[in-house]
Amino acid sequence: MTTTYNCTSEDQRALGLEHAQRAISEKKCVVFPTDTVYGIAADAFSPQAVTMLLVSKGRSRTMPPPVLIPRINALDGLATDISADARKLAEAFWPGGLTLILHAQPSLDWDLGETRGTVALRMPADEVAQELLTLTGPLAVSSANRTGHAPAQTAAEAREQLAESVEVYLEGGFRPVEGTEALPSTIVDATGPLLRVVRNGAVSLDQLREHVPGVLGLGEIPMAEEPAEETPVAGDGAPETQSAQTPPTDNSATTAAENTGAPAVDDSPRN
Incomplete structure (x- = not known):
């Protein structure tokens, strides 16, 4: 059952993070805020979960998702x-x-898709994202929208596009935060x-x-x-x-x- 949690409330945030961690362990997708816009995430080490993420977005394996990590020391492990x-x-x-x-x-x-033996890594500067990543470990993440549509800047916008393909929506307010350029x-x-x-x-x-x-x-x-003999x-x-x-x-x-x-x-x- 798809559930949205208001992460601006401390109690809802704790419940939402717990549910999101469980959903990731069950190879399901979750939506959460990052420091750019909202992302749809899946277990980076589960081909089944990554496939579900790509299908939810309507994206092919030729566009593999980046992997978000909770701390810099995860770099050498990946x-x-x-x-x-x-x-x-x-x-x-x-x-x-x-x-x-x-x-x-x-x-x-x-198996993130056609990566040619590479991986794209990032560590987001967002509290909710960091808390979730600390609980789950590295996540394959893409923007929370259907391909060809505008990226969602709230969990509600993401749910309009992704609907029941996502188990948990963590609502953290507008992203990027006020006063920050949307880049x-x-x-x-x-x-x-x-x-x-x-x-x-x-x-x-x-x-x-x-x-x-x-x-x-x-x-x-x-x-x-x-060449050395040519005039500079x-x-x-x-x-x-x-x-x-x-x-x-x-x-x-x-x-x-x-x-x-x-x-x-x-x-x-x-x-």
């Missing part, structure tokens, strides 16, 4: 070959609006030797470069070294990147990810 630069960004912007695409731990028994997370592909932005979002390129100066912006490629071009002090001829649009994480060899992650404006 990903491998994590570069020092990727760690710097995680330490600087988690919890918060940054998603990192990393190589998935090969020993893990999960998706910035997605950075950290699977190669250079970190690359594949979707612009809440964390700007300038903010990323404060911690990792070599991060490539959306549509940028490394500039090839000039003007502007030697410019950053050593150049724009691709046809950069993808800001929200086209799918196109950008394909260009870099990363998986086509869910690019809806949420997590």
